Structure formats: C-alpha cells, structure tokens
Amino acid sequence: MPLPLYYFLAITAVNVLLAWSLYLPYRVAHLHFITVANMAISGYSAAFLVMTLHVPFGWALLVGFALGALVGFIVSLFIGDAPTFAVVIVGFTFIYITRTVIENLKAVGGTMGIFGLPNIGGNPVTHRWVIIAILYGLLLVVGFLIHRFEHSRLGRAASAVFVDKDLAASLGIDIKKLGMLVQTASCTIAGGCGVLYGFIYKSFHLDFFTFALVGIAMTIIFVGGYATLWGSVVLAPILYGVPLLFPAAIQSWRIVIYGAALILVLVLKPEGFITRRFVYSIESFLSGNRKKRNTP
Amino acid sequence: MKKSLGILLAAALLFSIVGCQQPAPKEWTVPFLNSLTGAIASIGEYLEWGAERAAKEINDAGGIKGKPVKIVGVDTALDPQKGSVEMARLVKDSLVTLGPVPEPVIMAAMPIAVENGMMSITATTSLEYAQKFFPWTISWFPSTEDRLAPLVAAWGKQFPDMKKVVQFVEPYGPWPGMADAHAKGLSGLGITMLDKVEVPTDAVTFGPLVVKALNEKPDGIVFVTAADKAAKLIKELKSRGWKNMDHLLVFSSADAPELYATGAKDINGIEIYNYINPNLDSPRWNAFKQAYADAHNGQQPPSLSTNYYDAVYMIKEAIEKTGVTGSPSKLKAERKLIADYLQNVKGFHGIMFDWDMKDGIPTNKPTYIFKIEDGKKVLVQEVKG
Amino acid sequence: MQVFIAQVINGLSLGSIYVLLVTGFNLLLLVAMIIHFSYPQVVVFSMYITWVVLQATGNNLFLGILAGVVSSVVLNLVSAPLFQKVMKKRGEVDINSTMVLSMGIGMIITDVLSHTFNNGLPIAFPDSLSSSAPLLRIGLISVLTGQVWSLAVGIIAVSAFFLLLYRTRPGRAFRAIAEDPNGARLVGIPLLRTGLYSYALSGVLGGIIAVLLAMLLGTASPGLGEQVAHKVLAVSIIAGLGNLAGGLVVGLFLGILEAIVQGYISGSWSNAIAFVIMLVVILVRPRGLFGSKL
Numbered sequence: 020m021p022l023p024l025y026y027f028l029a030i031t032a033v034n035v036l037l038a039w040s041l042y043l044p045y046r047v048a049h050l051h052f053i054t055v056a057n058m059a060i061s062g063y064s065a066a067f068l069v070m071t072l073h074v075p076f077g078w079a080l081l082v083g084f085a086l087g088a089l090v091g092f093i094v095s096l097f098i099g100d101a102p103t104f105a106v107v108i109v110g111f112t113f114i115y116i117t118r119t120v121i122e123n124l125k126a127v128g129g130t131m132g133i134f135g136l137p138n139i140g141g142n143p144v145t146h147r148w149v150i151i152a153i154l155y156g157l158l159l160v161v162g163f164l165i166h167r168f169e170h171s172r173l174g175r176a177a178s179a180v181f182v183d184k185d186l187a188a189s190l191g192i193d194i195k196k197l198g199m200l201v202q203t204a205s206c207t208i209a210g211g212c213g214v215l216y217g218f219i220y221k222s223f224h225l226d227f228f229t230f231a232l233v234g235i236a237m238t239i240i241f242v243g244g245y246a247t248l249w250g251s252v253v254l255a256p257i258l259y260g261v262p263l264l265f266p267a268a269i270q271s272w273r274i275v276i277y278g279a280a281l282i283l284v285l286v287l288k289p290e291g292f293i294t295r296r297f298v299y300s301i302e303s304f305l306s307g308n309r310k311k312r313n314t315p
Numbered sequence: 316m317k318k319s320l321g322i323l324l325a326a327a328l329l330f331s332i333v334g335c336q337q338p339a340p341k342e343w344t345v346p347f348l349n350s351l352t353g354a355i356a357s358i359g360e361y362l363e364w365g366a367e368r369a370a371k372e373i374n375d376a377g378g379i380k381g382k383p384v385k386i387v388g389v390d391t392a393l394d395p396q397k398g399s400v401e402m403a404r405l406v407k408d409s410l411v412t413l414g415p416v417p418e419p420v421i422m423a424a425m426p427i428a429v430e431n432g433m434m435s436i437t438a439t440t441s442l443e444y445a446q447k448f449f450p451w452t453i454s455w456f457p458s459t460e461d462r463l464a465p466l467v468a469a470w471g472k473q474f475p476d477m478k479k480v481v482q483f484v485e486p487y488g489p490w491p492g493m494a495d496a497h498a499k500g501l502s503g504l505g506i507t508m509l510d511k512v513e514v515p516t517d518a519v520t521f522g523p524l525v526v527k528a529l530n531e532k533p534d535g536i537v538f539v540t541a542a543d544k545a546a547k548l549i550k551e552l553k554s555r556g557w558k559n560m561d562h563l564l565v566f567s568s569a570d571a572p573e574l575y576a577t578g579a580k581d582i583n584g585i586e587i588y589n590y591i592n593p594n595l596d597s598p599r600w601n602a603f604k605q606a607y608a609d610a611h612n613g614q615q616p617p618s619l620s621t622n623y624y625d626a627v628y629m630i631k632e633a634i635e636k637t638g639v640t641g642s643p644s645k646l647k648a649e650r651k652l653i654a655d656y657l658q659n660v661k662g663f664h665g666i667m668f669d670w671d672m673k674d675g676i677p678t679n680k681p682t683y684i685f686k687i688e689d690g691k692k693v694l695v696q697e698v699k700g
Numbered sequence: 701m702q703v704f705i706a707q708v709i710n711g712l713s714l715g716s717i718y719v720l721l722v723t724g725f726n727l728l729l730l731v732a733m734i735i736h737f738s739y740p741q742v743v744v745f746s747m748y749i750t751w752v753v754l755q756a757t758g759n760n761l762f763l764g765i766l767a768g769v770v771s772s773v774v775l776n777l778v779s780a781p782l783f784q785k786v787m788k789k790r791g792e793v794d795i796n797s798t799m800v801l802s803m804g805i806g807m808i809i810t811d812v813l814s815h816t817f818n819n820g821l822p823i824a825f826p827d828s829l830s831s832s833a834p835l836l837r838i839g840l841i842s843v844l845t846g847q848v849w850s851l852a853v854g855i856i857a858v859s860a861f862f863l864l865l866y867r868t869r870p871g872r873a874f875r876a877i878a879e880d881p882n883g884a885r886l887v888g889i890p891l892l893r894t895g896l897y898s899y900a901l902s903g904v905l906g907g908i909i910a911v912l913l914a915m916l917l918g919t920a921s922p923g924l925g926e927q928v929a930h931k932v933l934a935v936s937i938i939a940g941l942g943n944l945a946g947g948l949v950v951g952l953f954l955g956i957l958e959a960i961v962q963g964y965i966s967g968s969w970s971n972a973i974a975f976v977i978m979l980v981v982i983l984v985r986p987r988g989l990f991g992s993k994l
Contacts, residue, residue, distance in 0.1 A: 357820030
C-alpha cells in the first residue's frame with residue numbers, strides 16, 4: 020500500500036472514530052470533550068505497557084479500551100444526566116488534568132514524549148496492514164453498533180432527550196442511564212482510538228492530544244451533519260484530504276480557507292451536509308428497491 | 316500472434332531499460348517540512364528564508380554540480396496529522412529533506428523517514444530528540460548536559476555575588492532537561508538552585524510567578540521559556556524593582572524575534588546564550604544580515620535563521636563530495652551516501668564557523684554569552700566545550 | 701503576608717481580564733443568544749487595529765482607541781447575520797452551531813493576524829498606553845495603572861450593562877429580541893434597528909476591552925485569544941450563562957485562584973486545579989453558581 024495512502028486512511032479512520040465518540044453523547048445533547056483526554060490516557064498507558072512492560076500490542080489495545088470505558092463509566096456516574104455545559108467543563112478539566120499529569124510523569128517521557136514504539140508483527144509492512152485492519156474493522160463494528168442504536172428504542176429515546184429532556188423524563192426515559200450508556204461507549208471508543216493513533220506514528224507526544232483535536236472533531240460532526248453518523252464518514256476524509264491537494268501558493272492561507280468554508284457550510288446548511296432527512300430518503304430508496312426485488 | 320508477442324516483449328524490454336536509465340532530474344529539489352501556518356508561522360518563515368537564501372547563493376554560483384537547487388516549502392502547520400502524510404509523500408522520491416519543525420511533527424513524521432532510509436535534517440531540535448532517529452538525521456546541537464552545564468557555569472562565574480538562582484521553566488519538549496543541565500552547571504559552582512518556577516504554556520500574566528520567584532530572594536534568574544514569555548517575565552521583574560539585569564540569563568531557544576519585539580528596552584542589560592555570534596564580521600555573514608534586513612523591515616536575523624541555511628550548504632557539500640547523481644534509480648543508495656557523509660562531515664564551513672560532526676553530533680561548535688544593549692547582542696564571552 | 705497580598709492583587713489583575721472578556725461574552729449572549737466562543741479573538745483583532753493606528757499616527761491615543769472600538773463594532777455587525785442565520789430557533793441558546801461558527805471566525809482572525817501584522821510577531825503597545833511603571837510599589841506588592849483601569853472599568857461595565865439591560869427600555873428591547881423576536885415584533889420593537897444597536901453595543905464594549913487589555917498586558921500576539929477562550933467560556937458557565945454579576949465574581953475568583961496556585965503550589969498545575977474546582981462547582985450547581993439568566 021502506498022505510504023501516503025496508508026497515513027491518509029489511518030488518520031481519516033481515527034478522525035471518524037473520534038467524531039463518532041463525540042457524536043454519541045451529542046445524541047443526548049452532551050458535548051463530551053473528555054474523549055480527547057481519554058485518547059491520551061489510554062494511548063500513553065498502552066505505550067507504557069508495550070515499551071516498559073513488554074506487553075503485546077493486542078493486550079495493550081484491549082487495556083486501552085478498558086481504561087477508556089472505566090474512566091467514562093466513573094465520570095458518567097456524576098454527569099450522566101448533567102446539563103450540556105457541565106459536561107463541557109468536565110471535558111476541559113480532564114484535558115487539563117491529563118496534560119499536566121503526563122507532563123510531570125517521567126515514566127511516560129514527560130514533556131519529551133514516547134519514542135520508538137515497535138512495529139506490530141515485527142516489520143513495518145505488517146504493522147501498517149494490522150493498523151488499517153483494526154481501524155477499519157473498528158469502524159465497521161462501531162458504525163454498525165451506532166446504526167443499530169439509532170434504529171432502536173434507545174436511539175429514539177436519545178432523540179427525545181435531545182429535543183426536550185424534561186419531556187423525555189416525563190415519558191419514562193431514564194435520562195441518567197441513557198447518558199451513562201452513551202458516555203461510557205464514547206469513552207471506550209476514544210480510548211482505543213488513542214492507542215491506535217499513537218501506533219500510527221509509533222510515538223506519543225502531548226501535542227498529539229490538544230484542544231485542536233476537539234476542534235477537528237466538532238467540525239467533522241457539525242459540518243458533516245450532527246444528526247446522523249454518516250456526516251462524519253463523509254466529511255472526515257474531505258477535511259483531511261482536500262487541504263493536502265492545495266497548491267503551494269494557497270497552502271499558507273489554508274487555515275483561512277478552511278475557516279471560511281466552515282462558516283459557509285454552517286450558514287448554507289446549518290444541519291450539516293448529511294441531514295437525517297437525506298439519510299432517511301436514501302434508506303427508503305434502498306429499502307424500496309429491496310421490496311421491488313423481493314416482490315415476485 | 317508470435318510476432319505481436321515479440322513486439323510486446325521488445326517494447327517491455329525497451330521500457331525497462333529506459334526506466335533503469337532514467338536520467339537525473341534537471342534540478343535538486345529539497346523539500347522542507349516546516350510550520351508555515353499556525354502558532355509558529357513567524358518562526359517557520361525565517362527558517363525557510365534562511366534555506367531559500369542558501370539556495371539563491373548556490374544557484375548564483377552555478378548550482379550543485381551545474382544544476383540549480385530548489386527549496387520546496389511543505390507546510391505541516393504544527394499538525395502531526397499533516398506532517399506524517401506529507402513525509403509519506405516525500406519519502407517516495409526525495410533524495411533528502413529539511414525539517415520537520417517542531418517536535419510534535421518530528422515525532423510523527425521522522426519514523427517514516429527512518430523506515431525509508433532517507434535523511435531529513437532536523438536543525439532546530441535538541442540532540443535528545445534527534446538521536447532517536449539516527450542515522451537518518453543529524454543533531455544541530457551537542458548533548459544538552461555536556462554543553463549547557465559549563466556554559467551556564469561560565470555565566471555564573473561572572474558574578475561571585477550570585478549565591479542563589481531560580482529558573483522559570485516552561486514544560487515543553489527538551490526544555491525541562493535543559494533546565495536540569497543549567498542547574499547542574501550552577502550547582503557545580505556552589506550556587507544554590509532554588510525550586511523551579513513552572514510557567515504554564517497559556518500564561519498571559521506573570522505577576523504570580525514573579526512574586527513566587529522573588530519571594531525566594533534569588534540573586535540570579537535563568538529563563539527557560541518561550542521568547543515572548545521570557546520578555547514578559549523580565550518586564551514584570553523590572554516593574555517589581557529588579558535591578559541586576561545581567562544577573563538574568565535567557566536560554567538560546569528564547570533568543571528569537573519575539574523576545575525583542577515584546578521586551579524592547581526592558582531587556583537591555585540581560586544576558587543570553589546562543590550558538591551563533593551576530594557580531595561576526597565576514598562578507599558572507601554581512602551579506603546574509605543585509606539581505607535579511609532588506610526583506611524584513613530592517614530586522615536582525617534571528618539565530619535559528621542560519622540553521623537551515625547551513626543545512627542546505629551541507630547538502631550541497633554532501634552531493635558534491637559523494638558523487639551523488641540524483642538519479643531516481645539510485646535513490647536508495649544515494650540517500651545512504653548522503654546520510655553517511657553528513658553523520659561524519661569534517662570541517663564544514665558554516666556561515667558562522669567551521670565544525671565537525673561525529674556520528675551525527677557536532678563536536679566543536681562554540682557557544683557564546685551575550686549582553687543585550689539597545690536590542691542588539693554584545694559579546695560577553697565565548698565558551699568552548 | 702506581603703506575598704499573599706501581592707498574589708491577591710496579581711489575581712485581581714488576571715481576574716479583571718476574565719471579567720472583561722466574560723462581560724462581553726455574556727452581553728452577546730443576552731442581546732443575541734450567541735455563544736461566541738471566539739469572542740477573545742475578536743477582542744485581540746481590535747487590539748491589533750489599535751496598534752496599527754497608533755503606529756500610523758505617531759501614538760495618537762484618541763485615534764488608536766477610536767480605531768479599536770470601530771473595528772470591534774464593524775466585526776460584530778459583519779458577523780451578526782452569520783450567527784442569526786445558523787441559529788435554529790431564536791429564543792434558545794444554540795451552543796453548538798454558534799460555537800462552531802465562532803470557531804471558524806476565530807480561526808480566520810488568528811491566521812490573518814499571524815500572516816499580515818508585524819510578520820506574525822507579537823505587538824507591543826507604547827508606554828503612553830501601557831506603562832509598566834507601577835503606581836504603587838511596596839516590596840513585592842506592585843500596582844500598575846493598567847491593572848487599576850481594567851478592574852475599575854470591568855466593575856463599571858458590569859454595573860452599567862446590568863442597569864442598561866434590566867432597568868432601561870432599550871435594554872429590555874435588546875433582551876426581548878434575543879429571547880423572542882416574534883413577540884418583540886408584536887409589541888412594536890423595530891427588529892432590525894434594535895438588533896443592530898445590540899450588536900453595535902457589544903462591539904463598543906469589545907473595543908473598550910481591547911484598549912484595556914492593551915493597557916494591562918502591554919503586548920498582544922495572534923494566539924492570545926485562543927489562550928483564554930476556554931477559560932472565558934468556563935467562567936461564564938460556572939457563573940451562570942448570561943449572568944453579568946456572576947461573571948464578575950467568578951472571573952475575579954478564578955484569577956485569584958490561579959494566582960494563589962501559581963504562587964504557592966505550581967504553575968503547571970494551576971489550570972488543572974482551577975478546572976477541578978470549577979468542575980466541583982458545576983456538579984453541585986449545574987445551572988451555575990449564580991444561576992443562568994437565559
């Protein structure tokens with residue numbers, strides 16, 4: 020596989036997963052920025068396990084997922100049904116705490132970072148294929164689970180909470196449990212994502228996990244379409260790939276072009292590119308075709 | 316059928332021969348992975364300026380082996396995501412690259428250069444970062460501890476009255492390690508190192524930190540922070556009555572235009588250490604200074620502006636001395652030739668001084684301590700390693 | 701004791717930055733229902749315009765300040781239709797769309813500043829505006845002119861806008877348009893004119909804040925807005941969205957807290973500790989310490 024394609028595919032997959040990890044809690048109107056902190060916590064933990072304790076990558080990845088789930092679950096006990104803004108503060112807090120702890124922890128390289136993560140499978144080519152396979156396998160699994168969630172009672176309950184929390188509660192929806200579920204799921208995804216992110220680069224640095232990553236994920240969701248998981252799938256490769264194609268003369272104005280494009284999309288299509296109605300129409304079209312094929 | 320097959324085979328053979336003997340390109344393209352946008356765009360600009368300046372001089376003198384050299388700026392925007400994919404693109408065809416800049420992008424992109432056996436000269440980071448990627452990069456600086464301890468000790472020796480020193484340290488990359496090296500050097504003189512004062516990366520006011528430091532009653536202060544923060548800390552110190560300006564030492568990474576733009580006359584009298592001497596009187600350096608001033612509204616060239624200037628000349632020397640042709644069919648072998656040469660170059664004529672490399676580490680670069688007077692550096696002493 | 705007093709004064713100085721920015725942030729929230737996450741970047745832009753005019757006019761303070769205020773008003777008026785367009789429903793705080801939109805605006809501002817002004821280097825304001833000579837110095841205690849002005853104007857601005865918005869007809873009209881445009885129209889409030897006035901008002905405040913920050917900090921850089929944006933949002937949330945008086949108290953408290961942590965514990969832990977305390981507050985009082993005004 021050509022090297023640029025590998026990095027493009029791998030990083031796009033990470034961005035989609037990160038966006039989904041924000042998308043899930045947003046289904047109940049929570050902006051759960053703690054996911055970036057989760058990436059760092061799980062990523063550094065996995066790197067420590069691999070480099071210092073020589074734990075195999077597979078186990079380290081599972082630990083990353085588990086750690087994300089644990090952090091997400093514990094935090095959700097307190098903020099499962101908190102207002103949106105409280106959840107925002109929690110996210111900021113964890114990002115600051117995580118950065119400060121890692122900065123001061125010599126065991127994980129402190130401000131220098133962690134270098135030289137080993138190749139999975141012993142050589143770079145196998146490493147890349149394993150990473151891609153895991154990432155895209157994860158995309159399929161997580162995407163399937165989110166899709167099933169959205170078409171389930173839980174998904175409908177989440178939509179109700181999004182529109183009117185009080186009304187949803189009066190209809191018998193357990194706001195807290197639902198919040199805990201999506202937050203824990205979101206942190207689990209982010210944890211695994213963090214491990215894979217570092218193994219793409221074979222190194223970890225604090226500046227891999229900054230507020231800028233929050234900005235990227237927010238942009239993917241809100242410009243791609245915040246009402247459906249497909250928005251992230253469509254926008255992540257565009258957001259990452261299109262600026263790479265800019266000619267050199269325009270590169271220096273990339274950020275301005277990016278910001279202007281962001282504003283334009285939000286003004287013209289406030290729900291984002293991929294709206295729920297659009298997805299429903301595609302689904303109806305496909306199911307309509309299936310009905311026709313199945314009809315004798 | 317047999318005739319067609321024969322023609323096809325002959326064509327394939329012809330193409331393969333032509334492919335093997337693909338001529339070398341008409342110019343030496345040297346990509347430079349740099350942060351041209353984002354938070355350190357101003358630094359990226361003068362790094363690129365230095366590299367372009369070298370390319371211009373080389374081309375005006377006839378190029379490298381008769382072919383012009385072209386520096387191609389590749390913006391990584393301080394983004395590891397962008398840095399990695401750009402490096403992945405470059406390793407396909409590039410003979411050698413410059414950068415990346417800065418450390419987060421180095422961490423993301425250099426493993427790619429290492430895996431593909433391509434030299435990428437990271438001329439702005441510390442040895443502690445660069446050596447993780449040897450032999451596919453070289454370090455512009457010697458070991459932090461070996462160099463900085465005696466350097467800062469030389470500063471301390473100027474002031475027998477200095478008994479206690481405090482450091483302002485920003486937690487970024489190798490800077491805490493540099494602060495430790497400073498402490499080692501000063502402790503060796505019997506100076507008491509007070510607890511470091513940590514400077515948050517997003518600090519906008521510095522009163523609390525300065526009060527904390529001054530409460531310890533230090534005789535001297537060392538600044539291991541970004542340039543603009545060092546300037547603001549110094550201004551704050553002055554406003555609280557600090558008088559002994561030469562008892563303030565700024566480290567080399569803060570010797571940047573932001574220090575002078577933010578500090579203005581408040582930094583007069585402070586001391587600063589660095590690896591280049593702007594007061595050198597040589598035609599080459601004078602021409603560089605003038606050209607920089609012409610392009611930057613009369614400003615003096617920052618110290619880092621010479622790093623990639625020298626790096627481009629190093630590449631020129633490596634190409635000329637190793638017989639590299641630039642032919643795509645010899646890419647792997649010629650990359651190795653360049654890397655091997657640069658790792659152990661002897662007597663390289665930099666813009667400031669000549670130096671040697673041993674296994675990728677410079678062995679005899681001088682260091683200097685300066686005093687700032689009217690926004691200009693005046694040499695106090697040269698410290699040899 | 702001297703150290704403690706010095707740190708409290710430092711904290712009030714830092715806190716006054718937060719107060720000024722949160723006041724402008726809350727004002728936009730109250731008159732336009734906008735979460736302008738990049739409001740600090742808008743203020744920094746005005747600081748740069750002030751600097752440009754000062755440079756061009758030989759440090760003419762009046763023209764510099766005027767330019768800062770005018771640029772802030774213009775930027776607010778230009779961005780107003782964009783915010784209005786993306787908000788799904790008037791009368792509700794649409795944090796998400798307006799936050800992302802303001803992020804886009806902030807990105808553009810930061811990049812333009814780093815490209816086109818002073819080669820991306822920090823700018824320094826003249827001594828006539830931002831003198832570092834102290835008004836009062838006793839040992840480690842130091843009080844600068846800029847600090848006094850920032851704190852005083854911050855308190856006056858909060859009081860003045862509180863009175864304007866809650867005790868005057870124009871203020872009630874501003875809030876009415878923000879909360880229920882249709883209802884406002886029904887009672888005869890001219891939407892367009894009043895809406896423009898409300899944006900212009902927050903622009904005027906933004907310009908004043910820019911000048912005060914120039915006095916207080918003495919310098920500005922393209923990334924200055926981003927450095928404080930998270931804290932400004934956090935202070936507003938902790939105080940209670942739109943709560944002007946709450947923003948004043950929490951802003952000053954955060955400044956003092958950061959100063960004390962930096963002074964007595966550790967600089968690198970100041971953000972983490974400050975946010976943990978804010979986290980505890982928000983968990984105990986999810987609508988903010990002083991209650992949201994929306």
